[in-house]
Amino acid sequence: MRRYSPQYYSPPRRSYGGGGGGGGGGRGRSPPRRRKEQNNGSLLVRNIPLDCRAEELRAPFERYGEVRDVYIPKDYYTGEPRGFAFIQFVDSYEAAEAQYHMNGKIFAGREISVVVAAETRKRPEEMRQRTRVREPSDHGGRRSSYYGRSRSRSRSPRYPSGSRSRYRSRSYSPAPRRRGDSISPSRRRRDNPRSPRDLPPVRDGDRRPYSPGYDNVAGPNENGDGYDKKPMREDKDGRDHWRSPDRASRSPSGSRSRSAELSPARSR
DNA sequence: GTTGAGCGTT
Numbered sequence: 001m002r003r004y005s006p007q008y009y010s011p012p013r014r015s016y017g018g019g020g021g022g023g024g025g026g027r028g029r030s031p032p033r034r035r036k037e038q039n040n041g042s043l044l045v046r047n048i049p050l051d052c053r054a055e056e057l058r059a060p061f062e063r064y065g066e067v068r069d070v071y072i073p074k075d076y077y078t079g080e081p082r083g084f085a086f087i088q089f090v091d092s093y094e095a096a097e098a099q100y101h102m103n104g105k106i107f108a109g110r111e112i113s114v115v116v117a118a119e120t121r122k123r124p125e126e127m128r129q130r131t132r133v134r135e136p137s138d139h140g141g142r143r144s145s146y147y148g149r150s151r152s153r154s155r156s157p158r159y160p161s162g163s164r165s166r167y168r169s170r171s172y173s174p175a176p177r178r179r180g181d182s183i184s185p186s187r188r189r190r191d192n193p194r195s196p197r198d199l200p201p202v203r204d205g206d207r208r209p210y211s212p213g214y215d216n217v218a219g220p221n222e223n224g225d226g227y228d229k230k231p232m233r234e235d236k237d238g239r240d241h242w243r244s245p246d247r248a249s250r251s252p253s254g255s256r257s258r259s260a261e262l263s264p265a266r267s268r
Numbered sequence: 269g270t271t272g273a274g275c276g277t278t
Contacts, residue, residue: 042274044274044275044276045276046275046276046277047276047277050277069272071272071274072272073272073273073274073275074272074273075273075277076273080277081277082276082277083276083277083278084274084275084276084277086272086274086275113276115275115276117274117275118274118275119274119275121271121272121273121274122272122273122274122275123271123273123274124272124273125273126273126274127273127274128273130273172272
């Protein structure tokens with residue numbers, strides 16, 4: 001057992017919670033009574049131009065602290081920006097500072113509202129329910145209580161296949177490296193002849209609904225078999241039938257006969 | 269290492 005003195009961490013409270021100019025304060029989500037830390041330092045920036053980039057947002061915010069990440073959520077299906085962004089600071093205190101200073105500032109000709117974000121991102125499952133539009137029952141009663149999000153049903157609300165490549169259609173700005181930003185050539189593939197920026201991130205092919213950390217998703221498992229379960233086949237041999245711990249590649253470089261190729265036989 | 273489909277979009 002380790003004895004630890006309960007050190008009360010009292011963060012300097014700023015006046016962002018109360019009267020945040022109408023838009024700032026009323027989050028309506030978590031009760032303001034909670035003295036919980038702001039959060040991880042995530043700010044929600046509202047009313048940003050739709051064509052705003054993450055880096056553009058990042059610049060003014062970085063003045064108040066180290067910005068860890070800037071993320072501009074986009075519509076899942078349409079892929080269009082929704083008009084707000086998240087700025088995640090490394091330090092929540094700096095985030096508060098930035099929030100205080102940037103709230104109501106004019107950014108790109110618009111008055112942005114900066115508030116403290118609620119918690120963290122959402123999981124695709126939750127997003128699905130939120131994004132999905134319930135089909136109105138035929139027997140009267142159309143219930144579209146979601147903004148105008150009822151997009152055409154031309155596209156089946158099927159699973160997005162979760163084929164969002166991490167290195168593609170990402171609207172967040174990666175942390176700028178202090179030292180020479182030398183991006184791997186394979187990563188900066190900008191020569192996409194199509195440049196389907198407008199295309200929705202939905203794609204066919206790999207239908208992997210993105211298994212999050214939550215492993216208790218006993219839902220569509222009607223098969224009882226579990227697709228994620230690895231079919232452990234027991235071979236008669238039961239021995240290395242696909243991987244030899246000793247005979248496989250031992251070289252960290254991958255090439256095993258590397259020395260033979262690189263090393264010129266020095267005969268002299 | 270995170271993840272990106274994040275709450276406040278007309």
